[in-house]
Amino acid sequence: MVELRTLAYFVTSCRATSFARAADELDIAVSTLSTTLKALGEELGVTLFRRSNNTLYPTEAARTLMRAAEPLLVAETFARRHVAASGETRLRHLVVDVHLTFTIGGVSKALRLAIDRMAVERPDTFVDPQWKDERDFPHVTTIADDWSGLDRSQVTIALSDAAQRKTRHEIVVLSDPWVFALRLPASTRKAPGAAELLSGRIVVPMLAAPLVEQADRYFSRHKITGVRFLNDHPGDLPRTLDDYADAALFVPRSLMSPRLGLSNVVLVNLEHGLTMELVARSAEPNPMTNLFVRHLKRALAAERPGRPERPVVSLRQIHYFNLIHRVRRVSAAARGANISQPALSEQLHKLEKSVGGALFERKGDGVVPTTKGDRFARFATMIEAGSRRLSASDHSATLAQGRRIVVGILPSVNQHGFLVNRIADAAVEIRARYPALKLVFQEAPNGTLQDWVIRGLVGVAVVETALPHMPRLPLGSSEGLAAIAHRSHRLLPGGPVRLADLIQLKLALPTNRFGLRQLLENAAVERDLKIQPVMEIDALPMAVSLLARLPVCTVLPASAVAREIESGDLVAHPIIEPTIARRLYVIYSGERTLSEPERGLVNILRRRLSESQAADQDGADQRRCRD
CATH class of the missing domain: 3.40.190.290 (D-Maltodextrin-Binding Protein; domain 2)
Structure with missing residues (x-):
């Protein structure tokens, strides 16, 4: 259970203008406060504070925790005054x-x-x-x-x-x-x-x-x-x-x-x-x-x-009081708490001193609550129950992202794209698992997604290159890139195209903010080649739309325009010498651990991608057999 003093440090810090001011008000060292709050976040599995503009601010999880914690602190303060009245x-x-x-x-x-x-x-x-x-x-x-x-x-x-x-x-x-x-x-x-x-x-x-x-x-x-x-x-x-x-x-x-x-x-x-x-x-x-x-x-x-x-009053004292109040014997309560009877009696004496009077009357066969004990019992039961709910795993998941998790995703050409459909499948499945969860999806290229994760604007993001200095989880998905052109222009003979031949064509490519462009550039540098597109377009639907209007080609995973390829409007030419593959990862902030819903979403997405790749491989094997 999270101690009341820890919650008090947390609430005071949220209301103060800085950790230094909060530590001064609490009369403790700043290092003590920082260590306590870090341990609180780790115990609950959440990020309570983020850094922005050289200062810290409370996250959504912190606001949720504060609403849950403050009633417990109010109850503790009132209980002491009520008992002492x-x-x-x-x-x-x-x-x-x-x-x-x-x-x-x-x-x-x-x-x-x-x-x-x-x-x-x-x-x-x-x-x-x-x-x-x-x-x-x-x-x-x-x-x-x-x-x-x-x-x-x-x-x-x-x-x-x-x-x-x-x-x-x-x-x-x-x-x-x-x-x-x-x-x-x-x-x-x-x-x-x-x-x-x-x-x-x-x-x-x-x-x-x-x-x-x-x-x-x-x-x-x-x-x-x-x-x-x-x-x-x-x-x-x-x-x-x-x-x-x-x-x-x-x-x-x-x-x-x-x-x-x-x-x-x-x-x-x-x-x-x-x-x-x-x-x-x-x-x-x-x-x-x-x-x-x-x-x-x-x-x-x-x-x-x-x-x-x-x-x-501490939660440990409240727990011991509730045990004694329930079984009416100090020795039985000590056995239930797995401590010695003198140690439990000492904590009870400290509690009685804090509330200003005896809480139990000692009898030959046990103890009975005094008037003050009965007054305190109402609040002690309530505070302990509230603290247990606060630490329970299901409510910790609620704290982790409040009512929502924010997911960054790569731009899609259209709603029929392979990746966007797998993410949609995963979203439906995680919502069935957590019906109260609100999912927010925000679309951006690789570089922007990385920035959003660092700044805390999104919790997790799906990217297509292994970004440096970022915790990442591989999704087990790998797909080769292809030159995509409209069939009417006949820019390339059927089949694969070498990278050296591809760069001789008129290319419409995204800017370096996109992982696809970075993969192409890295492959070109390794072979002393230079990519010089005639157009740079970060709006992928527009880039694909231009293929029918101009004799240009773009570079995408073939699955992104699978329907257009199947209908015969577009042609895909796998890039070879070298083969350039897009590998998908999930990135997240190193300042926190993933919440349970976030981990669930990542695992579902990994499974959905692997199932789709296995199905595609089976289909390819069958086509080869028929051929």
């Missing part, structure tokens, strides 16, 4: 449904501050925030279904809907101005104004639909054109700032709350103001809901830095 305290449960996207921004930080203030002022009220728009990791601390007799209330936090009339129970907790955001050097004395930014490029991340509509109306009203609406998750703002370094982001200010990865970011106010409103609704307001809404509103306005997480 004097008198007969009846537990109350306040569910906060948050209909927003989780971004580690200002709203999530304010929620935590409001929860902390509620815990001090109302130690009988357990505040349970649930991010309703984020379903890729199950909520692990909901207690309403398990505890009877709770006094429950509910508050909903959501964007204001201008199309609906406000109810008397709706309170505006944040009037958030829209701003332009861009990264500038720390030594910049004067930031550009809004008018200057509008003369350049403007981009909007993938915000909630009401916000996108609000932004679009603003641009239309002020006749602002050329704005690009992205598919980038708003939690990935550090990466988006670097990917669109020549543009200004158009976002609500609260999204840009200072945190890891958002250093040297300048916010520029609009010439014509625009405000996003965040509201709190309660179907049945009461003193408890009203108090929380007031605390949340103050926290959203304060813009204070988040406090460091400091859990006092």
